[in-house]
Amino acid sequence: MTRRRTLGAVALMAALLAAGPSRAVEPDEVLPDAGLEARARDVSSGLRCLVCQNQSIDDSAAPLARDLRLIVREHLKAGDTDAEIRAYLVQRYGDFVLLKPPFERATLLLWATPALVVVFGGMALWRRRRPGTGAAPLDPDEQARVDALMAEPPTRR
Amino acid sequence: MFIETGHFALVLALALALVQSTLPLWGSVRRDLTLMGTAVPVAIGQFALVAYSFACLAEAHVVSDFSLVNVVENTHSTQPLVYKIASVWGNHEGSMLLWVLILALFGASVAGFGRGIPMVLRSATLAVQGWIASAFLLFILLTSDPFARVARPPIEGRDLNPILQDLGLAIHPPLLYLGYVGFSIVFSFAAAALITGRVDAGWARFVRPWALLAWTFLTLGIAMGSYWAYYTLGWGGFWFWDPVENASLMPWLAGTALLHCTSVMEKREALKVWTIFLAITTFSLSLLGTFLVRSGVLTSVHSFASDPTRGTFILLILALFIGGSFALYAWRAPMLRVGGIFAPVSREGSLVFNNLFLSACCATVLVGTLYPLALEATTGQKISVGAPFFNLTFGPLMVPLLFVMPFGPALAWKRGDLLGAVQRLMVALTVGLVIAVVLVAVTRGGPVLAPLGVGLAAYIIVGALSDVALRVRPRPMPLRTVVERAAGLPRSAWGTAIAHAGMGVTLLGLAATGWGVERIAAVHPGQPVDLGPYSVTITALVPRPGPNYSETLAQAVVMEGGRVVAEITPAKRFFATRQQTVAEAGIVTLGLGQVYVSLGDQHPDGTIDTRMFWKPLVSLIWGGALVMAFGGLLSLSDRRLRIGVAFRRPRPAAAGPRPPVPAE
Numbered sequence: 001m002t003r004r005r006t007l008g009a010v011a012l013m014a015a016l017l018a019a020g021p022s023r024a025v026e027p028d029e030v031l032p033d034a035g036l037e038a039r040a041r042d043v044s045s046g047l048r049c050l051v052c053q054n055q056s057i058d059d060s061a062a063p064l065a066r067d068l069r070l071i072v073r074e075h076l077k078a079g080d081t082d083a084e085i086r087a088y089l090v091q092r093y094g095d096f097v098l099l100k101p102p103f104e105r106a107t108l109l110l111w112a113t114p115a116l117v118v119v120f121g122g123m124a125l126w127r128r129r130r131p132g133t134g135a136a137p138l139d140p141d142e143q144a145r146v147d148a149l150m151a152e153p154p155t156r157r
Numbered sequence: 158m159f160i161e162t163g164h165f166a167l168v169l170a171l172a173l174a175l176v177q178s179t180l181p182l183w184g185s186v187r188r189d190l191t192l193m194g195t196a197v198p199v200a201i202g203q204f205a206l207v208a209y210s211f212a213c214l215a216e217a218h219v220v221s222d223f224s225l226v227n228v229v230e231n232t233h234s235t236q237p238l239v240y241k242i243a244s245v246w247g248n249h250e251g252s253m254l255l256w257v258l259i260l261a262l263f264g265a266s267v268a269g270f271g272r273g274i275p276m277v278l279r280s281a282t283l284a285v286q287g288w289i290a291s292a293f294l295l296f297i298l299l300t301s302d303p304f305a306r307v308a309r310p311p312i313e314g315r316d317l318n319p320i321l322q323d324l325g326l327a328i329h330p331p332l333l334y335l336g337y338v339g340f341s342i343v344f345s346f347a348a349a350a351l352i353t354g355r356v357d358a359g360w361a362r363f364v365r366p367w368a369l370l371a372w373t374f375l376t377l378g379i380a381m382g383s384y385w386a387y388y389t390l391g392w393g394g395f396w397f398w399d400p401v402e403n404a405s406l407m408p409w410l411a412g413t414a415l416l417h418c419t420s421v422m423e424k425r426e427a428l429k430v431w432t433i434f435l436a437i438t439t440f441s442l443s444l445l446g447t448f449l450v451r452s453g454v455l456t457s458v459h460s461f462a463s464d465p466t467r468g469t470f471i472l473l474i475l476a477l478f479i480g481g482s483f484a485l486y487a488w489r490a491p492m493l494r495v496g497g498i499f500a501p502v503s504r505e506g507s508l509v510f511n512n513l514f515l516s517a518c519c520a521t522v523l524v525g526t527l528y529p530l531a532l533e534a535t536t537g538q539k540i541s542v543g544a545p546f547f548n549l550t551f552g553p554l555m556v557p558l559l560f561v562m563p564f565g566p567a568l569a570w571k572r573g574d575l576l577g578a579v580q581r582l583m584v585a586l587t588v589g590l591v592i593a594v595v596l597v598a599v600t601r602g603g604p605v606l607a608p609l610g611v612g613l614a615a616y617i618i619v620g621a622l623s624d625v626a627l628r629v630r631p632r633p634m635p636l637r638t639v640v641e642r643a644a645g646l647p648r649s650a651w652g653t654a655i656a657h658a659g660m661g662v663t664l665l666g667l668a669a670t671g672w673g674v675e676r677i678a679a680v681h682p683g684q685p686v687d688l689g690p691y692s693v694t695i696t697a698l699v700p701r702p703g704p705n706y707s708e709t710l711a712q713a714v715v716m717e718g719g720r721v722v723a724e725i726t727p728a729k730r731f732f733a734t735r736q737q738t739v740a741e742a743g744i745v746t747l748g749l750g751q752v753y754v755s756l757g758d759q760h761p762d763g764t765i766d767t768r769m770f771w772k773p774l775v776s777l778i779w780g781g782a783l784v785m786a787f788g789g790l791l792s793l794s795d796r797r798l799r800i801g802v803a804f805r806r807p808r809p810a811a812a813g814p815r816p817p818v819p820a821e
Contacts, residue, residue, distance in 0.1 A: 024391075024392045024768070025677050025768075026677070026757060026758070026766055027677050027678050027679040027757075027766050027767075028679070030677055045544075045545075046543075046545050048541045048543060053399070053455070054397065054398070054399045054400060054541070054543055055397070056543065056544070059392055059394060059397075094539060095538070095539070095540050095541075096539040096540060096541055097541070098540075098541060099541050099542070099543030099544060099545050099546065100543065100545035100546050100549065101540040101541065101542055101546060106532060106536065106538055106540070107528070107532075107540065109524070109528075110524055110525065110528045110542065110546075111550075113520055113521055113524040113525075113550075114517050114518075114520070114521045114550045114551075114553075114554055117513075117516060117517040117520045117521075118513065118514070118517045118554070121513045121516060121517065122513060125509060125513065150358075
């Protein structure tokens, strides 16, 4: 129903809440090894909960997110590196699962945007500075006209 | 019974908006005073009609008139009054009506309080505001009618989404809209300036108060939304780089750049073309945000495709206004004469630097938000752009921006003295460096970025304060003179310093998140959990009925060194109407940090899943935003006086009636 479409944020939360009262990482998931658990959290926060809107599996309460968190921890216990776990999940779900998109041809423009704006913006500004330090100064006649205009009271009724 | 009149008022408002978009513009092109004179009463009348219409809808929500689809779907008769009112804008139709109400409010304010603005400019501005109002009123009437009736009214409504039943969210949308729709008037001023062909320092002075007002509200709105997410969503995060958040951040970034630009234009008449460009861009980003949030395109491209009526309509408005204004810009901007010149190292130069980096930040957020949509639409490839991307790109852009920030006020206009500025900032640089070094040494093995962030924040805060201090007391002098000079310092200078310090305060809060402590555990009542300097014990779990929900309340005590320092009551609320459970976090502010407890599932063995945090200095994140907004208001109060002065000048005090003093 079209009427039921609400704020995107609301949709996000509705999706989140549909899963019930459970919150993100639950106590029974936590690994006993603190170092491994810290790595699990780190890896999880870079993986997307595929059924949620822009949430990491570390933040999400959806059952799928829980499954993925458990998979991550299983693999960590089995001795996989972080990169291997990510590669495994990308193989299963595609690049969509990564919250930090890989650097490749399709995402070149995405990653380059900040640098492009700073470099080209800076260059454009520098160019503008160069030629004869901008416009010629006003001659006395022009200045007099400007002063007259500036002194004019605001137009109103 | 008010419903039909409310609907009718909306139609009348559209008619007035159409009048507003044509007659005054015609008048300002032909310099016809009678035609231009229509702008003011029509703009005020249009606002009155939209306000009446909004009041009708609000009344229906308050009295639970279940003959209205909008009321049935979004309220429940047992809801507390404040949420009945909040439910007016807790849905698509109502929030669009609020959008238009605020649009009309800004138009009416310029009509009512903008007496100092030249007639030609004011009429053209109100005409452009009228175009926007016409487009969105048409959108509401054709696709999002909030006054639709139900054939058979049900006995009870479906309740407001429980997560929205919160005081923070009740006031967040109006604040946010006052900000991001407020920039509409700045857009209208820019388009009007292009149409009338007159862009000068006076223009910047007329526009600046409105830009400041919108910016202040937007700052508050974003901070409010962030704090709401923090305490409602239950995992202690406060910024998720969600597209909906990005939609409000982009106008903020562009609006911040605009504010800085208008000050250059006002004082030095430089950067005219760029200021106009930013004025158009800022509101275009607000429109884009409205499209992203309202069309459903974010939920998924497919949900947009399956019901494209609204989305297409807004997209059309978007194309019309953004395309139209930029075409106007491309046509007229080259005619604008280049203004004052300045050396690269100068106040202007630093503001250009500020604009370059704010633009880069804004472009990064824009591209990051739209890239997945564009890529999927063009190649079908699905990618995600989330927090890790933004942290990696946005962060490095903010560092140079924040580092240069204190230099701006320390440099002179036209040609600055870099060495002199460094000397002025010596204290700040030293304090920042010492704090960073000491923290790095003390917290060895801890997070790396946190000490550096705190150092940068300290440098910004001290830099902002020392700049004011040096202006007030450039050399040793008696206290009396210092006080007099402090009072004599323009409020805008105070505003700048305070807003900059506020940014530093927010950064301090952000940096300190690195030292947060988190515990995830299933706990028995009575079992203490260590949490940084504190320990938290849930003493009892009690069921309790609420007005339209039932809840399980946990009574918890926060102890420090065996002494109880606070009691908190996190809860889990069950809303029967929607069969939803919402966690109410228990939060207590201790010093500037917060202890945060959120409840999860209860287990048969009597334990309950909890997530507990100790977040040092976290309250500064939002506190800094409040400080920034205060700086904005202070600066605004300065501008108001100046407009009043400019207006009074032509009319000697003895002759004629006293000129009206603008309110607000």
